[in-house]
Amino acid sequence: xxxxxxxxxxxxxxxxxxxxxxxxxxxxxxxxxxxxxxxxxxxxxxxxxxxxxxxxxxxxxxxxxxxxxxxxxxxxxxxxxxxxxxxxxxxxxxxxxxxxxxxxxxxxxxxxxxxxxxxxxxxxxxxxxxxxxxxxxxxxxxxxxxxxxxxxxxxxxxxxxxxxxxxxxxxxxxxxxxxxxxxxxx
Numbered sequence: 542x543x544x545x546x547x548x549x550x551x552x553x554x555x556x557x558x559x560x561x562x563x564x565x566x567x568x569x570x571x572x573x574x575x576x577x578x579x580x581x582x583x584x585x586x587x588x589x590x591x592x593x594x595x596x597x598x599x600x601x602x603x604x605x606x607x608x609x610x611x612x613x614x615x616x617x618x619x620x621x622x623x624x625x626x627x628x629x630x631x632x633x634x635x636x637x638x639x640x641x642x643x644x645x646x647x648x649x650x651x652x653x654x655x656x657x658x659x660x661x662x663x664x665x666x667x668x669x670x671x672x673x674x675x676x677x678x679x680x681x682x683x684x685x686x687x688x689x690x691x692x693x694x695x696x697x698x699x700x701x702x703x704x705x706x707x708x709x710x711x712x713x714x715x716x717x718x719x720x721x722x723x724x725x726x727x
Contacts, residue, residue, distance in 0.1 A: 542568040543575065544589050547582070551627050556586065590632060590641045597621060598648050612706050615682075619689065619698030626690055633687050642683070649679035678709060 546567035550559045561582055565572050579585045600617055604610040622629045632641035650672075666674060682705060689701055696704075 542570060543578070543585055544592070547585055547589060548625070548628065551631070555627075556582075556631050586631075587641075589628070591644065593621065593625070593628075594641075594644050594648055598651075611709075612702050615702035615705055616698050619686070619694075619701045622686060622690060623694050623698060626694065629686070629690055633683070633690070646676075646679045646683060649682050650675040681708075 543564060546564045547559070550563055550567055554563075559582060561572060561575055564582060564585070565575050575585075579588070597614070597618055601610065601614040604613055607613070632645075685701070685705060689696065
């Protein structure tokens with residue numbers, strides 16, 4: 542209830558304009574109940590953020606070793622960001638919460654590690670440590686997500702995932718990329 546209240550209020554007013562009182566009123570709970578679980582609205586937001594990352598991670602793990610796991614995870618990630626764009630803007634924006642960005646990048650690095658561990662690395666990348674490649678790719682993915690959010694989700698999540706897969710393949714690994722298609726405008 543608190544999470545739903547927070548997200549609803551963020552859509553309406555923005556995070557900075559929300560008080561704990563606003564959240565508890567929307568959730569129809571007492572403030573004392575709120576403070577049994579959280580110190581302040583920032584801690585609630587951190588928990589919401591962590592739960593979102595765990596949900597994305599859980600869905601990715603359910604796909605197992607399927608060859609299109611990275612693509613499907615990216616589609617879900619962009620869909621999730623589209624559904625919760627205000628939260629992603631807050632977390633990744635100029636005044637964002639570093640903890641969210643770090644957790645999200647760690648999740649992406651984990652996905653990269655799983656896929657790069659299975660892929661043949663291009664001769665151009667021979668000798669580059671996998672953690673360096675992982676950080677590079679995860680940072681690039683996050684940068685593309687921020688760009689996409691700033692442009693109000695101009696392209697579909699499917700297109701974005703396909704294009705990131707193609708870029709990943711072009712940058713030197715044989716990660717499975719989805720074949721190119723004509724982009725769809727939203």
